[in-house]
Amino acid sequence: xxxxxxxxxxxxxxxxxxxxxxxxxxxxxxxxxxxxxxxxxxxxxxxxxxxxxxxxxxxxxxxxxxxxxxxxxxxxxxxxxxxxxxxxxxxxxxxxxxxxxxxxxxxxxxxxxxxxxxxxxxxxxxxxxxxxxxxxxxxxxxxxxxxxxxxxxxxxxxxxxxxxxxxxxxxxxxxxxxxxxxxxxxxxxxxxxxxxxxxxxxxxxxxxxxxxxxxxxxxxxxxxxxxxxxxxxxxxxxxxxxxxxxxxxxxxxxxxxxxxxxxxxxxxxxxxxxxxxxxxxxxxxxxxxxxx
Amino acid sequence: xxxxxxxxxxxxxxxxxxxxxxxxxxxxxxxxxxxxxxxxxxxxxxxxxxxxxxxxxxxxxxxxxxxxxxxxxxxxxxxxxxxxxxxxxxxxxxxxxxxxxxxxxxxxxxxxxxxxxxxxxxxxxxxxxxxxxx
Numbered sequence: 001x002x003x004x005x006x007x008x009x010x011x012x013x014x015x016x017x018x019x020x021x022x023x024x025x026x027x028x029x030x031x032x033x034x035x036x037x038x039x040x041x042x043x044x045x046x047x048x049x050x051x052x053x054x055x056x057x058x059x060x061x062x063x064x065x066x067x068x069x070x071x072x073x074x075x076x077x078x079x080x081x082x083x084x085x086x087x088x089x090x091x092x093x094x095x096x097x098x099x100x101x102x103x104x105x106x107x108x109x110x111x112x113x114x115x116x117x118x119x120x121x122x123x124x125x126x127x128x129x130x131x132x133x134x135x136x137x138x139x140x141x142x143x144x145x146x147x148x149x150x151x152x153x154x155x156x157x158x159x160x161x162x163x164x165x166x167x168x169x170x171x172x173x174x175x176x177x178x179x180x181x182x183x184x185x186x187x188x189x190x191x192x193x194x195x196x197x198x199x200x201x202x203x204x205x206x207x208x209x210x211x212x213x214x215x216x217x218x219x220x221x222x223x224x225x226x227x228x229x230x231x232x233x234x235x236x237x238x239x240x241x242x243x244x245x246x247x248x249x250x251x252x253x254x255x256x257x258x259x260x261x262x263x264x265x266x267x268x269x270x271x272x273x274x275x276x277x278x279x280x281x282x283x284x285x286x287x288x289x290x291x292x
Numbered sequence: 293x294x295x296x297x298x299x300x301x302x303x304x305x306x307x308x309x310x311x312x313x314x315x316x317x318x319x320x321x322x323x324x325x326x327x328x329x330x331x332x333x334x335x336x337x338x339x340x341x342x343x344x345x346x347x348x349x350x351x352x353x354x355x356x357x358x359x360x361x362x363x364x365x366x367x368x369x370x371x372x373x374x375x376x377x378x379x380x381x382x383x384x385x386x387x388x389x390x391x392x393x394x395x396x397x398x399x400x401x402x403x404x405x406x407x408x409x410x411x412x413x414x415x416x417x418x419x420x421x422x423x424x425x426x
Contacts, residue, residue, distance in 0.1 A: 041306040048302065048369055052335060052362055151304040151373065211362075214336040215322050223321075223337050224360065227373065234304050 004277065007270040011263060018259035024090065025252035032183070032245035038149070039180065039238040046235045053228055055211070056221050057196070067218075069225040072195035073171045078115045080138075080170035081106060082161065082193075084177045084236055085125030086244040087144040092251035094178060094244055097188040099128035102176045105190060106133050117170055121157060121237075138164070149241055154234030161233075162226055165194055177236040178243035184250050186243035193232045196225060297329040298367035299345055301354060303375045308354065309345070316368055317344040318361050327363045334363040338372060340389065340416050353378035357389065 057070055083102045085095045102125070106116045118133060120126040121141040130137075141157055143149075161173060173194035178186040213220055299316055301309040315328045319341025327334075340357040358373035376385060393416075 038305070042304055044300075044307050045302045045304045045371055048362070048371055052360070052371075056335075154304070155373075210333060212332055212334040214320060214325075214334060219321075220335060220337050220360065227358070231304060 091248035094247035
């Protein structure tokens with residue numbers, strides 16, 4: 001049985017751990033609210049953008065003159081995986097799940113004889129993938145000193161991706177991020193951004209309307225497709241930010257609860273040991289008295 | 293005939309305006325145009341400039357760069373990459389935009405096809421400054 005002093009120290013240390021996890025949980029809750037707000041205010045833009053793009057893609061997509069970003073390069077030999085994770089850990093399975101999905105995809109592509117290149121956003125994902133696929137890294141985007149995610153951050157990443165695409169470095173680009181469902185559920189998602197694919201919005205409010213395009217459909221499409229890449233990356237970054245905070249909040253909630261249980265258990269053990277010590281001392285005194 | 297229509301101005305980061313207006317002047321890529329209720333459905337890309345929305349409560353102006361406008365008979369949505377209400381625009385904002393345009397202009401020297409475009413962008417930016425007398 002451990003002695004009393006050790007137990008006492010142990011209880012103190014678990015208590016201070018609980019304080020830390022509790023504080024982290026509260027910080028995450030506050031940040032989550034902000035992240036959710038910005039994710040929500042970004043939604044109208046992305047929705048309308050995709051609706052217009054879907055319409056344009058349908059009318060222009062079939063022709064050979066369609067921009068490469070929509071049509072693809074004609075092959076799919078080289079894949080670029082953009083893996084977006086958090087800069088910091090202690091958020092449950094958040095980083096691990098995204099990395100797992102990306103690793104599975106990279107393994108599958110490689111088994112099919114494709115070339116895989118990986119661009120990482122966020123330090124944690126880079127560390128997680130480095131061991132298996134470190135030789136495929138082509139770049140890294142560091143967001144650790146970004147206080148508040150802005151569209152400019154997404155634009156920078158998009159510019160990087162587009163430059164590589166224009167240089168013919170890859171044929172297909174996929175982004176990996178975590179979709180924010182609610183505080184306990186975040187779904188790791190893979191989304192192909194190049195060539196662009198737009199979901200047909202069924203029964204959209206503009207269905208049936210025939211638009212005049214100015215300058216021309218092709219010119220608009222060529223202008224908007226690169227913006228579409230930035231928009232997709234921006235939404236993914238925001239979803240990721242909300243997911244990270246959500247995951248951290250529930251992870252820290254669990255940790256706080258575990259610490260509480262641990263403290264209860266240790267306290268019972270401590271009290272029992274103390275009782276045993278007292279009983280022992282009493283027995284010694286009594287038997288000493290009897291011996292006289 | 294309806295004399296107002298729904299006007300939405302959204303940027304990637306937030307929605308800036310959603311109100312009833314009677315006319316909106318848009319800096320279209322091929323020239324300015326004014327959309328009024330029952331305008332023919334049109335989609336146009338934007339060049340950097342000032343977007344003017346006239347509503348029953350007065351006129352509001354926004355500095356917009358990049359993006360497009362979608363006009364329906366009964367409404368108008370403008371999706372701009374950057375949109376700032378004109379009264380909040382400072383010289384610093386403008387300098388940043390001009391610097392960006394100038395950078396693009398210089399970078400484009402090697403590709404003659406887009407040099408005109410970039411020069412136009414630069415000129416647009418500088419004209420914008422004059423217009424707002426900053």
